[in-house]
Structure formats: C-alpha cells, structure tokens
C-alpha cells in the first residue's frame with residue numbers, strides 16, 4: 478500500500494517516542510522508505526541506533542554531522558519526502574511549528590517541506606486542552622497540516638484522559654487512507670477562479686473588493702495534491718501557488734476572467750468559481766487621471782459577464798460546476814436561487830453573519846446546496862478543510878455523472 482512512498486518521520490521528546498520504533502517497522506513493512514529526524518531531547522527517549530536499524534537509513538539529529546562535518550541539508554530532506562509525519566509531536570514542537578521557530582533540524586525541515594505534513598500530538602491531558610495548545614493546533618490545521626488526533630487512555634503522568642499519541646496501527650491507517658485518496662483526481666482537469674477583480678476607473682483608480690483569494694487557492698492546492706491538473710484563474714492576490722500541478726493565469730478585470738474561463742472550461746472536467754467577481758464595471762475607463770471639480774461626480778457602470786452563468790449554459794452532461802454565494806441575509810433563499818439560475822451542480826454558501834467566515838479569514842463556515850440533494854451544514858473549519866470537503870463533494874458529483 479505504501480510501496481516506494483518516502484516518509485520523513487520527525488520524533489520529538491515525549492514518552493510516546495518509544496512507539497515510534499513500532500511505527501517505523503510498520504511503515505517499512507508496508508513498503509515505505511523511511512528517514513527519521515530526532516530532536517536532541519527525543520534521544521533521551523529512543524536511540525538513533527534503534528531507529529536507523531529499523532529504518533535502514535541514517536538518522537538525522539543535528540544540522541551537521543559532528544564526525545564527518547557534513548551538512549544535513551534540511552531543504553533536500555524536505556523535498557525528498559512524499560509525506561512529513563511528526564509523531565509524537567510534543568506541545569513544545571507544535572508551538573514552535575505554529576510560530577515559525579526554527580531552532581533545530583526537525584523544525585527547519587518542517588519549514589522547508591513542500592509535501593503534506595501530518596502530526597500526531599502526545600502530551601498530558603491538561604496540556605492538550607490548554608487554550609494555547611488548542612490555538613497552536615488550529616494554526617497548524619489552517620496551514621493545511623493534518624492532525625492525527627490523540628487518543629484517550631492512561632497517560633505517563635498516571636492521569637487518564639485524552640493526550641496519548643495515536644497507536645502506530647491507527648497512524649498507519651490514517652496515512653494509507655491519505656495516500657489512497659491522494660491520486661483520486663489524477664487525469665482530471667479542474668478550472669478554479671479565485672480572488673477579487675479590479676475594474677479600472679482611470680489609470681490610478683479601480684473598483685475592487687476585499688477578497689484575498691485564500692479559499693480559491695486552498696481549493697487549487699487540494700485539487701493539485703489529489704493529482705488534478707489545475708487551471709487557477711486569479712484576480713489580483715498576494716498569495717503564492719506552491720504545487721507544480723497548478724497553472725496560474727493572472728487577470729485583473731471581470732472581463733479578463735470571463736475570457737480565460739471561456740477558453741479553458743471546455744477541456745475541464747469541473748469548474749469551481751470562488752472568485753468575488755465584480756457585477757458592474759465602469760462604462761468607460763478614463764485615459765487620464767480624473768481631476769476633481771467642485772461638483773459631485775457619477776460613474777456610470779455596466780453589467781459584467783456572469784461567468785458562472787455562462788459556464789452553466791455551456792456545460793456538458795459530464796461536467797461539474799460549483800459556485801459560491803456570499804450573503805449577508807437570507808442566505809439559504811439566495812443560494813437555492815443561484816443553484817437554479819446559474820444551472821450549477823452545487824452552491825457553497827458562506828454567510829458574512831457567521832463569525833470567522835468571509836474575506837481574509839483563515840476559517841470559513843459553509844453550507845453546501847446540491848442540485849436534487851438538498852443542504853449540508855458544516856461547522857467553522859479551516860479554509861483547507863473546507864477545500865477538502867468541496868473537493869470530496871466535487872469528486873462524488875463527477876463520479877455520479879460518469880455513471
């Protein structure tokens with residue numbers, strides 16, 4: 478199941494570190510290639526010799542090898558891995574990961590890794606529910622890192638509760654599940670729009686909105702991680718695309734976004750329209766900067782092309798089309814209306830009334846409205862998790878249409 482998968486296992490100082498030996502054995506047995514990074518303090522709990530014997534690979538602890546003077550290249554280690562797993566992840570390391578602290582090889586590798594990251598916390602029950610730990614874990618999740626939740630049971634302190642590192646067998650199941658879903662979009666081409674549009678008024682002014690592109694970029698990364706070829710048509714955004722499977726097309730105005738989508742949609746299996754597209758644009762763009770006068774001024778606007786609606790009119794019976802609705806009131810009513818009027822397969826509703834939802838936040842609370850299926854509500858989640866849920870549903874819809 479894990480044949481030839483390259484797994485970088487980071488082990489931190491926790492009594493659960495002894496279980497990492499079983500974990501390495503299980504991973505190797507499943508065909509994975511395992512390299513281990515130990516923090517200095519973790520060596521108190523498990524020896525490098527045990528881990529190098531089980532992994533059949535050198536174990537890394539320091540930035541440079543004291544005997545050979547050789548540099549342990551954290552960037553190379555990060556690029557080598559298909560998955561970085563930190564198990565056990567102590568409260569201390571979780572906190573450092575959440576805050577970009579980089580004072581050992583494991584943390585430097587974490588910061589350089591481009592692959593998916595999982596972490597399996599291990600700590601005492603009160604530490605696990607402390608607001609700072611909860612906050613740090615949420616932060617890691619908002620970066621897209623996946624938590625393998627701690628389990629309940631007897632703890633090293635003698636107390637009993639939640640905080641034990643997940644059993645190695647359960648960690649293995651989690652990883653296998655992840656990889657089995659990883660390639661589920663291979664061979665699929667997905668069109669995604671993200672960010673705001675800017676409608677020029679004159680050479681120095683425009684009409685825009687507060688969209689940052691976070692939701693659309695998270696969807697693009699999720700699709701690319703699942704093996705899809707992604708075309709991301711983005712309005713002006715500071716965000717970077719990381720995955721090489723994403724072809725990014727930068728646009729500025731609604732019209733440019735419309736042209737790019739029209740060009741690519743036909744060859745795509747699905748489209749997810751998360752951009753906050755201007756509904757109106759100035760009827761003319763002044764060539765020169767408009768000078769103020771003593772009078773009030775008016776800018777006449779004309780309607781932009783509705784990209785989602787256009788794609789809804791042209792989509793084939795096999796293509797899946799997903800749109801967004803951002804509403805301040807009567808969300809359900811408007812979302813259902815958009816599902817029909819745009820001929821979409823699903824509308825993702827986020828309401829600006831929900832705290833933590835909307836422009837610029839790392840979290841989102843959404844409901845899905847699916848044609849002929851009805852409504853599903855979700856709790857407040859990181860935008861990465863929302864992206865996962867959207868992509869899961871899109872795949873489900875694609876599979877149904879393929880039948």
Ligand code: CTP
Pocket residue numbers: 670731750751752753754755756781782783784785786799800801802803811815
């Ligand atoms: N959309 C689009 N092209 C536009 C406007 C919006 O593709 N010109 C897409 C958005 O990306 C989003 C959905 O349509 O997926 C939003 O629907 P829309 O009815 O346009 O919402 P609003 O722009 O908020 O407009 P309304 O005033 O109707 O709520």
